[in-house]
Amino acid sequence: MSTQTTARPLTMALSKGRIFEETLPLLEAAGIQVSEDPEKSRKLIIGTSNPNLRLIIVRASDVPTYVEYGAADLGIAGKDVLIEHAAHHSGGLYSPIDLNIARCRLAVAVKNGFDYPAAVRQGARLRVATKYVTAAREHFAAKGVYVDLIKLYGSMELAPLVGLADAIVDLVSTGNTLRANDLVAVEDIMPISSRLIVNRAALKTRHAELQPLLDAFEVASRKAVA
Ligand code: PRT
Ligand code: MG
Numbered sequence: 001m002s003t004q005t006t007a008r009p010l011t012m013a014l015s016k017g018r019i020f021e022e023t024l025p026l027l028e029a030a031g032i033q034v035s036e037d038p039e040k041s042r043k044l045i046i047g048t049s050n051p052n053l054r055l056i057i058v059r060a061s062d063v064p065t066y067v068e069y070g071a072a073d074l075g076i077a078g079k080d081v082l083i084e085h086a087a088h089h090s091g092g093l094y095s096p097i098d099l100n101i102a103r104c105r106l107a108v109a110v111k112n113g114f115d116y117p118a119a120v121r122q123g124a125r126l127r128v129a130t131k132y133v134t135a136a137r138e139h140f141a142a143k144g145v146y147v148d149l150i151k152l153y154g155s156m157e158l159a160p161l162v163g164l165a166d167a168i169v170d171l172v173s174t175g176n177t178l179r180a181n182d183l184v185a186v187e188d189i190m191p192i193s194s195r196l197i198v199n200r201a202a203l204k205t206r207h208a209e210l211q212p213l214l215d216a217f218e219v220a221s222r223k224a225v226a
Helices: 018-029 062-066 077-085 116-121 133-143 155-160 174-178 201-206 207-225
Strands: 010-014 044-048 054-057 075-077 093-111 126-130 148-150 166-170 183-200
Touching: 010 018, 010 062, 010 148, 010 155, 010 207, 018 075, 018 093, 018 116, 018 207, 054 155, 062 075, 062 077, 062 093, 075 077, 075 093, 077 093, 077 133, 077 183, 077 201, 093 201, 093 207, 116 183, 126 133, 126 155, 133 148, 133 166, 155 183, 166 183, 183 201, 183 207, 201 207
Parallel strands: 010 054, 010 075, 126 148, 126 166
Antiparallel strands: 044 054, 075 183, 093 166, 093 183
């Protein structure tokens, strides 16, 4: 068997913003510098100091798609994104490492003053707006609470304020967004962090190139938590 590497460098899919920012120190710990800042440059393919590694910049919710189809060999995505992706895809993804970055929690929130426990006790059918329909459906089903889920793509915080929904399921980190909109978190669903994901075929065909990178990420993410 040939030990030669394939012509295409390893390709890692990342989203701009918090995931990119929190991945930079992990890359640096692995001895990898990024050649451009995606917040400033408009480039979607970014080189690194490792000639066998390039980054592609995609929407957070598109990261699993690039990795599943093999257009990227690996990527970093939030558990929230992975849960929603898994509901519609059959699993060409391997998710070996919790990087413990971009941490937050998935929670149920309502307008200040809305008696959520009473609504649940009374068996009222709740209207819940969310981008995270799979996670929300599973949460309320496990509680035996009937909900009508309303799919939104962003700004969930607005829904209870204008009568679109009784509650939202959204990510909360500092809680500032909820407070600014007179909402309160009433139930935690799960803690969220970002995972390294790897294309299953690449894991076999490019194992020798991928393994040192996976090892470096594993070590760096453990240090980040300690
Ligand atoms: O922004 P875009 O529509 O392109 O996609 P995205 O919102 O999915 O991407 P991005 O970059 O905002 O988030 C990427 C990942 O970061 C998510 O998939 C989560 O896993 C993780 N993450 C961590 C968060 C947050 N913390 C977070 N606070 N993602 C979103 N938020 C939002 C939240 O939805 C709410 O609107 O920030 C607001 C609340 O923040 P606080 O600090 O006010 O509580
Ligand atoms: Mg966002």
